[in-house]
Amino acid sequence: MHKQALRTALGLAAVAGLTMTGAAAANADETTRHEGHGRTITVFNLDELNDSGAHGVGVVKLEGNEAEVRVYAFGVLEDQPHAQHFHIGGAGQCPTGDDDADGDGIISTAEGIPAYGAVGTSLTTTGDTSPASALAVDRFPTADHGMVRYDRTLTLSDDAADELRSGNAVLVVHGIDPNGSGSYDGDAPSSLDPSLPLEATAPAACGDQTVVVGGGSGLGLGLGLGIGIDLGFGRS
Ligand SMILES: [Cu+2]
Known part of the structure; x- marks a missing residue:
């Protein structure tokens, strides 16, 4: 994933005041992949x-x-x-x-x-x-x-x-x-x-x-992957 997209996703998470665990991020990813716009x-x-x-x-x-x-x-x-x-x-x-x-x-x-x-x-x-x-x-x-x-x-x-x-x-x-x-x-x-x-x-x-x-923009996928990488792989 492009670094700018990651920064954008993480920035939005910060704006929303959200904390997501690795598991929640994985779920977000899974939801987007398997259920599409569901x-x-x-x-x-x-x-x-x-x-x-x-x-x-x-x-x-x-x-x-x-x-x-x-x-x-x-x-x-x-x-x-x-x-x-x-x-x-x-x-x-x-x-x-x-x-x-x-x-x-x-x-x-x-x-x-x-x-x-x-x-x-x-x-x-x-x-x-x-x-x-x-x-x-x-x-x-x-x-x-x-x-x-x-x-x-x-x-x-x-x-x-x-x-x-x-x-x-x-x-x-x-x-x-x-x-x-x-x-x-x-x-x-x-x-x-x-x-x-x-x-x-x-x-x-x-x-x-x-x-x-979720959503139609792919933002949910970006958010899930961004935080997943951050937590799961110790990315600085
Ligand atoms: Cu109104």
């Missing part, structure tokens, strides 16, 4: 957007279109529902301040679409998970003590599954409180639904993907 494990590191102070992690195990999804988000507005989605079809990145097209100081959900794409999956607690449920606020997790804990196995659309396998999906948790009122309010309307306040739908945390196992 199984993907991917991690999203959630960082704050819009000065929300939120952070967290998402982990997805994907087999076919079935996704076991876990999301842990900390430091979000407490006791309020937080819409959360896999966004797909964008650049596979989280937006930056440069994406604040109207210059109001807040990156709205719409302003982030060139970076992270449109809603591909609504990570609801019950019922429909399609983009039609993107703003189904009564079916998203409420942040007790400012923490979202989410664990659901759901069936993804083909488009969403493909994006997760290729590493281009982005996990976004919405709902901010820049005026510190403790609830979603203010005069500015949501860019998605003018009947909702901007605060309810603007992104609070965003994470792009690190594919740990």
Whole structure:
């Protein structure tokens, strides 16, 4: 394997904060070789957007279109529902301040679409998970003590599954409180639904993907081999 590919794989592992044993690396290798696109494990590191102070992690195990999804988000507005989605079809990145097209100081959900794409999956607690449920606020997790804990196995659309396998999906948790009122309010309307306040739908945390196992890019194979060589052969 090319040294640059090894460095890239190991660098990504470091970014994800992962530790893999030799056995886990061997499994990753085996999974990729024997099951092809059958199984993907991917991690999203959630960082704050819009000065929300939120952070967290998402982990997805994907087999076919079935996704076991876990999301842990900390430091979000407490006791309020937080819409959360896999966004797909964008650049596979989280937006930056440069994406604040109207210059109001807040990156709205719409302003982030060139970076992270449109809603591909609504990570609801019950019922429909399609983009039609993107703003189904009564079916998203409420942040007790400012923490979202989410664990659901759901069936993804083909488009969403493909994006997760290729590493281009982005996990976004919405709902901010820049005026510190403790609830979603203010005069500015949501860019998605003018009947909702901007605060309810603007992104609070965003994470792009690190594919740990499998995927369509061959990254899983590189990661497994890279760490396997590092551990197994004492490579410096
Ligand atoms: Cu979203």
